[in-house]
Amino acid sequence: MLARIRKDLQVIFERDPAARSVWEIVLCYPGFHAILLHRVAHWLYKKKWVVLARFISQVSRFLTGIEIHPGAVIGEGLFIDHGSGVVIGETAEVGDNVTIYQGVTLGGTGKEQGKRHPTIGNNVVVSSGARVLGSITIGDNVKIGSGSVVLRPVPPNCTVVGVPGKIVVREGVKVRGVHDPIDLNQDLADPMAEMIFCLQRKINQLEDRIAQLEGTEHESPDLQHARSQERNICSA
Incomplete structure (x- = not known):
């Protein structure tokens, strides 16, 4: 004791x-x-x-x-x-x-x-x-982010965030190098923010492709600049 x-x-x-x-x-x-x-x-x-x-x-x-x-x-x-x-x-x-x-x-x-x-x-x-x-198993060396709701088993050496909890770092992916036995760093990824950024990049790519197909690449530089500013405002 x-x-x-x-x-x-x-x-x-x-x-x-x-x-x-x-x-x-x-x-x-x-x-x-x-x-x-x-x-x-x-x-x-x-x-x-x-x-x-x-x-x-x-x-x-x-x-x-x-x-x-x-x-x-x-x-x-x-x-x-x-x-x-x-x-x-x-x-x-x-x-x-x-x-x-x-x-x-x-x-x-x-x-x-x-x-x-x-x-x-x-x-x-x-x-x-x-x-x-629930009756689930959380593996060794796992980090669970603030406010997460974990309903499924989590394998070892993972980071889980979100509702419901999703694995955002897995052994072999986003390797951070050699860890201490206890890693108290809580600077965790935000899967929803990353998804939104990916969608925004896709939208910008599609807008550029549509502009090419419509021949707007031949428009005046001032009009092209106005369209570019409009996309930047939407991105913000």
């Missing part, structure tokens, strides 16, 4: 530049408190003391704003930053060295029985407000 507490303190120092001392973490970090209380509740849950385990989880929720069901399996090195509004369901499984920001939900999609919450791999970053729903 003491070794795991030391690990929890170490990962907070590694991933949060605002952490200045052990006492600051022990007294002022709700994510740290929630993880400690969850370990107690989870131990009781496995011993079939379900009501007491649920009571401790509710006390933790009241004190920290973080709700972790005592049945959830949490690996080592979990860091819940700020944490307000985080919800982790009963059958969720969280791997090692995972970072979760405020407002994240690892939840279910209905009233199905059995495994109904996601499995999160190692070295995963789940950004603010993201929703990972």
Whole structure:
């Protein structure tokens, strides 16, 4: 237990530049408190003391704003930053060295029985407000962008953004070089913006082609300049 507490303190120092001392973490970090209380509740849950385990989880929720069901399996090195509004369901499984920001939900999609919450791999970053729903698996080294809603499994070494979540970076595509074990960079691509830019380029190409077919390339330079300005305004 003491070794795991030391690990929890170490990962907070590694991933949060605002952490200045052990006492600051022990007294002022709700994510740290929630993880400690969850370990107690989870131990009781496995011993079939379900009501007491649920009571401790509710006390933790009241004190920290973080709700972790005592049945959830949490690996080592979990860091819940700020944490307000985080919800982790009963059958969720969280791997090692995972970072979760405020407002994240690892939840279910209905009233199905059995495994109904996601499995999160190692070295995963789940950004603010993201929703990972259903009995799906998120692979190792995955980054999930803020506000994303992930409903399908995600292979390892990917970046997911959007509603519903779409893979915008996959291993072998847009290679960023050698990564650190935990990559907290959240400068993520915007798939909708990229799609709009592609459509705009296509429209400009089609307008140029139509102008060629209509013979407008022989029009006066002033008229051509006016048409060019009109396309630039539409692009803006």
